[in-house]
Amino acid sequence: MSLSDLLAMLPILILAFGATxxxxxxxxxxxxxxxxxxxxxxxxxxxxxxxxxTPPVPEIAGLFSxxxxxxxxxxxxxxxxxxxxxxGSRYIIEKRIGAGEYVSLVLYAxxxxxxxxxxxxxxxxxxxxxxxxxxxxxxxxxxxNCALAAEAGLKYxxxxxxxxxxxxxxxxxxxxxxxxxxxxxAVMRLKAETGELQAWGLLGWGMILIAVGFKISLAxxxxxxxxxxxxxxxxxxxxxxTGSKGAVVAALVGLLAxxxxxxxxxxxxxxxxxxxxxxxxxxxxxxxxxxKRLLAYSSVTHMGTLLVGVLCQTSEGFAATTFYVVVYVVTxxxxxxxxxxxxxxxxxxxxxxxxRGLGYRHPVRCGVLVLLLLSLAGLPATAGFMAKFAVFHAxxxxxxxxxxxxxxxxxxxxxxxxxxxxxxxxxxxxKASSWHQGSVFEHTVLAVCSSAVLVLGLFPGxxxxxxxxxxx
Amino acid sequence: MMIPFxxxxxxxxxxxxLGLTCVLLRRQVIMILIGVEIMLNxxxxxxxxxxxxxxxxxxxxxVILLMAITAAEVAVxxxxxxxxxxxxxxxxxxxxxxxxx
Numbered sequence: 001m002s003l004s005d006l007l008a009m010l011p012i013l014i015l016a017f018g019a020t021x022x023x024x025x026x027x028x029x030x031x032x033x034x035x036x037x038x039x040x041x042x043x044x045x046x047x048x049x050x051x052x053x054t055p056p057v058p059e060i061a062g063l064f065s066x067x068x069x070x071x072x073x074x075x076x077x078x079x080x081x082x083x084x085x086x087x088g089s090r091y092i093i094e095k096r097i098g099a100g101e102y103v104s105l106v107l108y109a110x111x112x113x114x115x116x117x118x119x120x121x122x123x124x125x126x127x128x129x130x131x132x133x134x135x136x137x138x139x140x141x142x143x144x145n146c147a148l149a150a151e152a153g154l155k156y157x158x159x160x161x162x163x164x165x166x167x168x169x170x171x172x173x174x175x176x177x178x179x180x181x182x183x184x185x186a187v188m189r190l191k192a193e194t195g196e197l198q199a200w201g202l203l204g205w206g207m208i209l210i211a212v213g214f215k216i217s218l219a220x221x222x223x224x225x226x227x228x229x230x231x232x233x234x235x236x237x238x239x240x241x242t243g244s245k246g247a248v249v250a251a252l253v254g255l256l257a258x259x260x261x262x263x264x265x266x267x268x269x270x271x272x273x274x275x276x277x278x279x280x281x282x283x284x285x286x287x288x289x290x291x292k293r294l295l296a297y298s299s300v301t302h303m304g305t306l307l308v309g310v311l312c313q314t315s316e317g318f319a320a321t322t323f324y325v326v327v328y329v330v331t332x333x334x335x336x337x338x339x340x341x342x343x344x345x346x347x348x349x350x351x352x353x354x355x356r357g358l359g360y361r362h363p364v365r366c367g368v369l370v371l372l373l374l375s376l377a378g379l380p381a382t383a384g385f386m387a388k389f390a391v392f393h394a395x396x397x398x399x400x401x402x403x404x405x406x407x408x409x410x411x412x413x414x415x416x417x418x419x420x421x422x423x424x425x426x427x428x429x430x431k432a433s434s435w436h437q438g439s440v441f442e443h444t445v446l447a448v449c450s451s452a453v454l455v456l457g458l459f460p461g462x463x464x465x466x467x468x469x470x471x472x
Numbered sequence: 473m474m475i476p477f478x479x480x481x482x483x484x485x486x487x488x489x490l491g492l493t494c495v496l497l498r499r500q501v502i503m504i505l506i507g508v509e510i511m512l513n514x515x516x517x518x519x520x521x522x523x524x525x526x527x528x529x530x531x532x533x534x535v536i537l538l539m540a541i542t543a544a545e546v547a548v549x550x551x552x553x554x555x556x557x558x559x560x561x562x563x564x565x566x567x568x569x570x571x572x573x
Contacts (some may be wrong), residue, residue: 123533123534126534126538126541127537127541130541130544130545133517134544134545134548137548137549137552140550141552141555144555147559147560147570148570148571150555150556150560150568151569151570151571153552154501154552154556154568155554155568157507157548158501159506159550160496161504161505161508161545161549162508164512164541165488165491165495165510165512167493168511168512169488169511169513169514169518169535171516172484172516172518172519172522172534173481173518173533175482175518175519175522175524175531176477176518176519176521179525179526179528180530181530183495183535202479217535226571230571231571294485316484400482403524436538
């Protein structure tokens with residue numbers, strides 16, 4: 001690995017070495033605030049270096065790309081890590097979660113996500129995926145005073161381990177069938193292959209699809225999602241719902257955009273997965289009476305919609321998917337940040353009984369939550385609408401009319417439960433109790449998220465122009 | 473090459489299915505983790521045989537990486553097992569059912 005490789009890798013190095021330094025420092029120095037501040041500065045430095053330092057080589061050691069697309073996601077995940085640390089700042093102090101561990105794990109996870117989004121080689125893909133999955137195993141169970149967190153950690157661990165098994169076996173089969181681990185190369189050789197080897201290769205893609213299904217909770221592999229989201233600490237859930245899923249989708253889009261149509265033989269299967277996921281999420285959310293579980297099902301629906309964009313396999317579909325990922329990350333992170341900012345000694349407000357009438361106690365933050373929920377629902381003038389519109393438009397152009405209909409049906413159903421929460425928040429209720437006022441950090445994250453939702457909703461061209469330039 | 477490539481792949485696939493069956497049927501957390509290990513070993517086997525078939529070292533390198541990653545995963549998983557045992561004095565996966573809906 002030469003010096004120019006290292007320079008191209010600078011953002012990842014900053015995140016990883018910063019995380020290691022903070023982990024070491026945290027072992028001796030237990031004051032949480034300086035460690036958190038150090039973590040936020042490291043994450044922002046990572047984002048800055050990804051934006052400002054021009055990589056001298058287009059590819060790092062043949063494993064990771066250093067192109068515009070990879071840089072774009074490196075910046076996004078670094079900023080996400082900073083936001084995750086800010087939303088968690090008060091939370092981890094109050095729940096006595098070790099600051100050094102929390103900060104370093106969030107930074108490691110961000111490094112893993114950034115690597116995953118820029119992987120061009122199956123080895124890079126696997127290592128990056130494991131990097132952030134391992135960090136999340138610990139982060140989810142990090143609140144040791146909470147029985148639900150331990151249970152959520154166990155569930156994520158077991159399903160994550162099974163997904164790792166599928167991923168490894170899928171990669172192995174693709175290697176066996178094609179004789180290459182470089183992504184575009186492997187895809188090309190698989191197409192040329194015939195007979196038995198091609199069948200093994202197809203089985204390999206199927207296995208990888210199952211692993212991806214577990215990671216981004218596609219139906220029928222989504223059953224862990226509500227439990228894990230409910231049990232994990234809200235700042236961690238925010239990261240889990242956005243980064244760990246977005247990075248996998250980003251890797252999928254990058255892979256398909258680089259190597260052309262891969263899964264022509266799997267199109268029907270992906271079609272079915274997308275349709276099933278959108279409907280399972282929408283119908284699952286209807287019966288929920290817990291905001292975190294509702295957001296989990298909402299994220300399932302959104303992943304189904306994202307898969308529609310990926311399925312199109314056109315440049316418009318990829319651009320729409322990338323836009324959708326950014327919008328979903330911002331919106332969903334904000335929603336979980338509202339929950340985290342309200343958390344106090346009693347825990348987090350979760351059940352609908354706890355949320356009833358809260359709009360009168362905390363008007364600003366509940367207003368932000370309503371805005372974010374409406375964006376998740378896809379109300380016009382919010383970013384969520386533009387994102388859904390772009391994906392559905394791409395689906396229409398590629399001729400997936402059936403999926404489009406199912407997507408619109410799922411959106412209409414989702415309006416029902418998002419509006420239910422909105423009405424609940426502003427129902428007069430004398431017994432509604434006050435929750436925590438929230439810290440400056442948390443309010444900053446909420447301000448950034450809600451303004452991003454509005455700006456992207458009104459001027460989507462800003463981001464779309466950038467995305468069209470960077471798509472590989 | 474002594475063993476036909478197809479045989480090696482079929483054997484590895486059988487091993488993978490055995491591991492998956494273990495994961496799906498056993499209820500002890502430790503046994504589930506062992507099932508996952510068997511699935512990963514099946515993947516390693518495919519890599520080694522494919523490496524021999526294509527006359528490359530890439531597959532063997534991946535196996536070494538896979539071992540390292542598995543070690544990291546087992547370290548985290550066993551720490552979790554110890555933690556869960558201390559909390560609840562049981563390692564039966566079905567006992568962890570505090571959430572539903």
